[in-house]
Amino acid sequence: GAVVSQHPSWVICKSGTSVKIECRSLDFQATTMFWYRQFPKQSLMLMATSNEGSKATYEQGVEKDKFLINHASLTLSTLTVTSAHPEDSSFYICSALGNPEAFFGQGTRLTVV
Amino acid sequence: GQSLEQPSEVTAVEGAIVQINCTYQTSGFYGLSWYQQHDGGAPTFLSYNGLDGLEETGRFSSFLSRSDSYGYLLLQELQMKDSASYFCAVSYNQGGKLIFGQGTELSVKP
Numbered sequence: 310g311a312v313v314s315q316h317p318s319w320v321i322c323k324s325g326t327s328v329k330i331e332c333r334s335l336d337f338q339a340t341t342m343f344w345y346r347q348f349p350k351q352s353l354m355l356m357a358t359s360n361e362g363s364k365a366t367y368e369q370g371v372e373k374d375k376f377l378i379n380h381a382s383l384t385l386s387t388l389t390v391t392s393a394h395p396e397d398s399s400f401y402i403c404s405a406l407g408n409p410e411a412f413f414g415q416g417t418r419l420t421v422v
Numbered sequence: 423g424q425s426l427e428q429p430s431e432v433t434a435v436e437g438a439i440v441q442i443n444c445t446y447q448t449s450g451f452y453g454l455s456w457y458q459q460h461d462g463g464a465p466t467f468l469s470y471n472g473l474d475g476l477e478e479t480g481r482f483s484s485f486l487s488r489s490d491s492y493g494y495l496l497l498q499e500l501q502m503k504d505s506a507s508y509f510c511a512v513s514y515n516q517g518g519k520l521i522f523g524q525g526t527e528l529s530v531k532p
Binding site for chain 1: 463518521525
């Protein structure tokens with residue numbers, strides 16, 4: 310199947326700093342990618358749809374100025390958590406395709422201290 | 423609105439059969455998928471139903487009834503390694519976003 314690589318797998322940052330998470334499609338081109346957030350023992354909550362060459366589409370309640378998404382190429386989408394706070398600590402995961410199988414990156418465990 | 427309901431946890435013994443139900447209320451519907459997620463890992467695809475009926479993939483099967491807005495995942499010959507969280511997910515179009523249920527934590531006991 311298709312491979313989606315996400316980096317870093319974990320990161321610890323100080324409150325107020327920004328963190329960038331990368332999601333790469335290794336063996337296919339992805340015009341669309343999806344970003345999810347997952348709190349412990351909870352579901353995957355869709356944050357936004359990342360569209361290559363255009364603006365991301367954010368789900369209701371997700372602050373687009375806080376969670377910056379860039380999809381500058383057909384193989385790379387990035388999520389930047391700006392001015393991170395402890396409540397942003399979570400598991401962030403990207404996915405691509407979904408026809409019908411969605412392929413997920415390994416996820417990024419973000420801890421804000 | 424949109425909601426997917428599934429049991430929060432299920433316990434079964436090795437070798438048994440377990441069924442995880444999923445009911446959904448969504449503003450649109452294209453298909454129902456099932457994913458497995460082990461602690462700290464990424465979800466992995468198990469099965470998909472776009473049409474009514476049963477899909478079988480090895481030990482896992484999935485069923486869909488669009489008229490009832492209902493589906494289930496059937497796991498047979500349970501193994502310890504099947505202990506994980508299982509999510510149903512609705513898609514609204516081909517290749518589009520997935521909306522996930524709350525997940526069912528399956529514990530397989532010896």
